[in-house]
Every structure is written in structure tokens, then in C-alpha cells.
Amino acid sequence: MHTTGMEEYLVGGAVRDILLGRTPHEYDYAFADTVEGFICRNPSARKAGNDFSICILHGLEHAPLRGKSIHEDLLLRDFTINALALDPNGKLYAHPQAFADMRNRTLRATNPTALQDDPIRVFRAARFAADLPEFTIHPDLLQQMRDIGSSGILDQMTPERVAGELFKALHTSMPGTFIRVLQEANCLSPWFKELQGAADVPAGPLPYHRESVLVHTAQVMDQCAGDPTAVYMALCHDLGKTKTPAEVLPHHYKHEHRGEEEAWALGTRLKLSNRLMRAGMVAARQHMKCGAYPSLKAGTRVDLLMEINKHSLLESFCRLIKADCGVDHSDTMSKDREVILNVVLPDELRNKGPESGIRLREMRCVALSRIRR
Template identity: 55%
Template structure:
């Protein structure tokens, strides 16, 4: 049984990047592999991937390493390294790697597995210096037109999204999908965004998709913050044409759209809620200093309970350029320091109302003291 290190690990080594994960291919059958490695287990898919010590092993497709490479998604991933350190590749692999080109490994690469449409977009986000070959866009468009994207499992698409949000230029994931007509059905909320102005020219000079992409790219490398950036302006897709370029009320419209997106991709409840909060509250975040004390109390305490206060204000900074995080933290500290007197405790809803009033008073007095 011969083993080969394949795919991204070999690519990254050639690019001088420390590999993040290692995948192996082997000659022989899955049964052979498991009999030689009793602790291995099948991953539960038709292709026969096995897991051993947390690493994926898969049988060669086609019977030889050269043929196996033709089944890969992109030429730059059609690489293998054998036990004697010999490198195997497709004829154009090293050329495409050197010239930084993302190109399908075969004419049917994306038809073999339509989720590769999203993998390509994710690689574009991870390797922003790489260009997209015209054949890549053509194949992506073909897959979209065939309807094959409709039949993917939500978890596979959601996994590619979450991986893309960790990349160096995460917004490019959506730009590439948009260019290839692949936002529907999984990212339907973004499908018309490139045709809609983001707002009046004095505030936004770009279309909605460009603004969302730019905002995501400005966020720190944090999945929650970047996902909130993705969701914050979704409501603008449903703005009535007659009131454009204004987007009055887009915050409320965006809540359901954000929830739809997260639930469709079967993301965690925490992410789904964070996306909805971003849609509903981001305008308040951008106007934070001018908010009334009661509005600040409600906003800050809600963000605190959901443990997304820092994420929210990092989104606000990426969206508006205004950094209110330290002020928000100081205001929250004031709010949380307020204690309800014994006489007002255990009164149900009345206790909650009284505590809110005391918090508003404390915050107002603190802010008044800062101004005097």
C-alpha cells in the first residue's frame, strides 16, 4: 500500500505557507486500509474517506495517482507527494501555481461535486492575489444553470462560508459567487445587491454588495463579527425602488432576511441571533453618542447578555469608521454596577422596570458629569 500527501498541504509547501491540514491518498481498497489500521473509521460518505488520528485518508480514484489528480477541484490542488518526496501534478498545475491562477482541474470538475463552486470562492478569499480563470467562471455558471446547487446539503455550504470568513479577504467569497451567478439559492439575500445603491452619495458611493464586501474585509479576523457584517444591510435588498437611494426602515426588514440566511445554512443559533441583531441595531451603533440613555441601556444590556458587545462595535467601526467600543464598555460598566434596592426586589416585571430606570439615571448622571 502506497501513501501520498495530496492537495492543499503540498500546494502550501510550494507556496512557502505552513500547511493547515494534511490529507493523504492511498493505493488499495478501504477494507485494506482499515485492516492495516484497525483504529481507522469510515467518514460515512460514498467516496470512502477514512479518518485515522484525526487525518483524512482516501483511496486513489481511477487506480493511479496520475488519474486521481484529474478528479481534483483546481489545478493548484492537483498535487501529490509520495514517500520518496517525488511530486506529481497535472501538466498545468505548476504553471498555474506560479502565475497565481485558479482554474478547474478538468472540464467536469465542478459537475462532479457542485459544492466546489463554493470551494473556489473560498480559495479566492484565502488567496486574494490569485486571479480567476475564465474557465472557472464558465464552469460555475454551468453548475448554477443546471440547478445542481439546489440539491446540496446546507451543512456543506455553511462550512465553506465559515471557512471563507476566516480568510484574509473574506468578502471576495461573495464577489466571486456573484460574478458567476451562484448566489442563489443559498445566499439569495445578496442576489440583487449589486444592482442596488448602498445609500445617498454623501454616505455611500458604491452598490450594496460592494459595501457589504468592504465592511466584511474591514472587520478583524473573527467569524461572529464578520458574519454580523454580512447580515447588517440585508434589508436593503427589499427597499422599494421609488425611495432609492434611501433605505428607510431597512433595519427591521433585515431581521427576517438575516434569520432566513442563517437557518437555511443551518448555522449555530448564536450566529443566527448575532446576524439578526446586526441587521436591527447597526444604525443605532453608528449613532451611539447621540442615543438617549434609555436606548443605550437597552442596547448595551442586550448585547452584553448575548456576549456580542465587542463584535457589534467592531462591526460598527468597520461599517461607519466610528470607534465607540471603549465608550460602550465604560457605559456598560456603569449599567452593571447598579443594584436594585431590597424594597424593589421580587416584584416581577415591576422590578425589571425599576432596575432599568435606575440604570438610565446612573448612565445619565455619569455622562452629565463627563460633560461638566
């Protein structure tokens, strides 16, 4: 504890993770006082951004109790397995259902209006399901999610909060579960509407695919776990398939071009970082080329490698391709990148504007052709 002279508790996920034998990644505290009183007692504390009900002290979040006591506070939290608190003396407080749900590996809302009280909990539930894959979502929680999804409330969420849950989901052990749960709860729209209906679209013709676009996307995301950028690239790589005309299914001709537009729309809506947006767009447009990378023409390989290198995406891109196609071209692509980056224009060809770029590309193509022979 870092405060003085007030009743305070370690709450939420940190306590849950300790009880589950996991290493906590976040430590949040709740105190029995007003924000003003907290800051008065802890002058180095500051209010957190636009959320003036949260204080930051020594880099950790501190918030007033929800309700008049720790017992009321726990009843108003999001999920029972997070409705836990530990006081400075080591005394543990819990929601009445918390321990049973932890034993039974059940994700359940703390009360019937928990998601209505804060709709971001829809995405948080999907994220926790991805982070705790051994847990099952309770039917009552799933129904709450469906009710929120059909109410239109999700349209009122801010992109920053939704993106925050997505970003955390990208770091989980089973990130594909994030979209699986949102699909099951009918909550993909409006924030992930590019995947709306993806469960009803075949991922491709037999024998290459027997699953839907959504199932395939989730599977590739899971196989990219451990590399958050690759996971997001997996989320975006087949978005164009959801726009395939029905008359050509199960084929998806030129879906990579449609996918780039869909990835741009998704990233823009969520106000993602430029790098993550670009990663999704590159994944959508370029992933088809890499399954057959060794057979590509030298110019195609140069252009592909330069674009990927420009955004520092080679490792994540190769991780995506291996998950999507089952082939690993990382060594070959890394060596090819080294070859073309070592090509240097002679002095007489420099500073000639576009002509210099054209000649440099030509020289890089020649260098790749030589090593292939």
C-alpha cells in the same frame, strides 16, 4: 504518514501551502486501497460521519485514491493548485497545469467537468479566491461556475456543505471576495439569495455611498477580516436594503427591520449555529444605532448593550460599526457596559417578576445618565 503497509500520499491544500510558503491548516491523505483495507491495516481508524469514503486516523482525514493511480487522482481533484501530492519519500506529484498556475496565480479547475462532478466546488472556488486574493479565477472556471449556477444543480446541495464553505470563507484574509465571486458567477441564489440583485441596488444616497449594496457589503466584510463573527455580521448588516421599494431609492428607510428578517432566513436556510444566526440578526437590526451611539438616550443604550452582551458580541459588533461607519465607540461602549452590569437590585426589589426587570433597567439608565453628566 500514519499508516502501515500501503501506498499513501499527503495531498491537496497542505502541499499547496508548503509550496507557497504558507503554514498549512489542514493535512489530508490519500491511500491506494479500499476503505475496508485501510481500516483493517489501521484498526484505530474510523469512518467519517455520513461520508463513508473518508477515514479519520489520529485526527486526520484519509481517503482512497480517485482513480487507479495518483496521476488519475490528481486529474479528478477540484483545482489545479490543489492537485498536488507528496509521497513518504518526498517525491512530488502534480497536475500537468499545477505549477504554471501557481506561478501565474491562477485558480483553474482540473478538468472540464470538475464542478459538475461535485457542485460544492462552486462555493469552494469563491472561498479559495477569498483565501488567496493574489490569485485570479480563470475564465474557464468562471464559466463552469456560471453553467452550474444556471443549471439548478445548486438547489440540491445540502446546507451543511454550503455552510461549511461559508464558515471557512469567514476566516480568510479577504472574505468579501466570497460574495464578489458568487455574484460574478451568478451563483448567489439559492443559498445566498438575499444578496441576489444587491449589485444593482445603491447602498445609499450621495455623498455617503457611491457603490452598490453588494460592493459595500463586501468592503465591510474585508475590513472585518480576522474576526469571523464580525465578518458574518458584515455580511448580514445591510440585507434589508435589497428589499427597499424602488420608489424610495437611493434611501433605505427602516431597512434594519427588513434586514433582521432576511438574516433570519439566511441563517435558517444554512442551518447555522444559534450564536451566528443571532449575530447576523443583531447586526441587521442594531447597526444603525451605533453610528450615533453617544447621542442615544440612556434607555436605548441600556437595551442595546444588554442585547449585545447577552450574546457576547460587543467586540465583534464594534468591529462591524468601525468598518461600516468609520467610527470606533468600543471604549465608550465597553465602559458603559461595565457601569450597567455593576448595577445591583436592592433586596426589597428582587424576586418580583417583571417588576424587578423594569426597576433594574431604570436603575441602569440612571447610572448611565450620571456618568454622561
